[in-house]
Amino acid sequence: MAKDFADPQLAAALQTLSARLTKGEFAKVGKSHADLLADLARGEPLQRQREALLKNLEQIQKELNELEKRTGTEGKPPKEKK
Amino acid sequence: MTKLFLAKGTIVTIKGSDGTGQTLKADGSEPLGDFPLVVLLNEQTASAAEIVAGALNENDRAVLVGTRSFGKGSVQNIMPLEGGGAIKLTTAYYHLPSGRNLQRIPGQKTWGVDPTDGDYVPLDAKQTEALLEAMRGREILGGKDGAAKNDVKVTAGDVGERLR
Numbered sequence: 001m002a003k004d005f006a007d008p009q010l011a012a013a014l015q016t017l018s019a020r021l022t023k024g025e026f027a028k029v030g031k032s033h034a035d036l037l038a039d040l041a042r043g044e045p046l047q048r049q050r051e052a053l054l055k056n057l058e059q060i061q062k063e064l065n066e067l068e069k070r071t072g073t074e075g076k077p078p079k080e081k082k
Numbered sequence: 083m084t085k086l087f088l089a090k091g092t093i094v095t096i097k098g099s100d101g102t103g104q105t106l107k108a109d110g111s112e113p114l115g116d117f118p119l120v121v122l123l124n125e126q127t128a129s130a131a132e133i134v135a136g137a138l139n140e141n142d143r144a145v146l147v148g149t150r151s152f153g154k155g156s157v158q159n160i161m162p163l164e165g166g167g168a169i170k171l172t173t174a175y176y177h178l179p180s181g182r183n184l185q186r187i188p189g190q191k192t193w194g195v196d197p198t199d200g201d202y203v204p205l206d207a208k209q210t211e212a213l214l215e216a217m218r219g220r221e222i223l224g225g226k227d228g229a230a231k232n233d234v235k236v237t238a239g240d241v242g243e244r245l246r
Binding site for chain 1: 118120122124145147148149150191196197199200201202203204205209212213215216
């Protein structure tokens with residue numbers, strides 16, 4: 001199912017259910033809680049990095065707007081090079 | 083919905099800001115019977131779906147496969163204001179039988195429902211893209227009595243080809 005329908009989660013569910021029906025026990029088909037927590041922890045610095053970049057972008061845009069106001073190029077597209 | 087699968091046990095507690103709570107329990111009927119149950123969940127599983135998954139899991143009724151759920155566990159009331167407006171106010175949160183708050187609160191490390199230990203199945207970027215592609219390709223077919231049916235018409239390997 002993972003191969004044919006691009007759905008590894010559904011395939012994993014089917015696998016553990018099949019194990020329960022044929023062998024009497026659900027099979028472990030994925031990663032542990034420790035892996036989940038590690039993945040969540042990896043996301044935190046990336047989130048902070050994203051926020052910092054957005055703040056930076058906002059600052060650049062503000063400075064650019066100020067410059068355009070002073071030079072009278074506000075809202076005008078940049079001149080094309082010949 | 084939870085009572086269809088769960089005979090006994092706490093389903094959810096709704097706790098207000100004053101600490102008082104209302105607990106919903108299974109009433110012992112479980113009309114669908116006791117059979118092996120696996121529930122899929124991911125970051126798009128939200129609200130009522132999280133309550134069902136969490137209650138079934140914490141009462142040892144189902145195994146959860148996938149990734150941590152969305153974390154929408156707030157109860158909102160709409161209060162009318164003078165002049166035709168209204169205010170939507172969060173008045174309570176849903177708590178699982180273990181006491182875990184479903185709501186994702188900024189800064190907190192736990193929220194929603196986790197898959198069963200050992201059954202965390204995340205998708206990588208390529209798999210997510212392939213899955214979304216497969217879902218976009220689904221044709222909504224007309225049902226028997228006019229109701230839409232979300233059927234999938236694919237040939238074997240049709241979608242899997244994208245993963246290769």
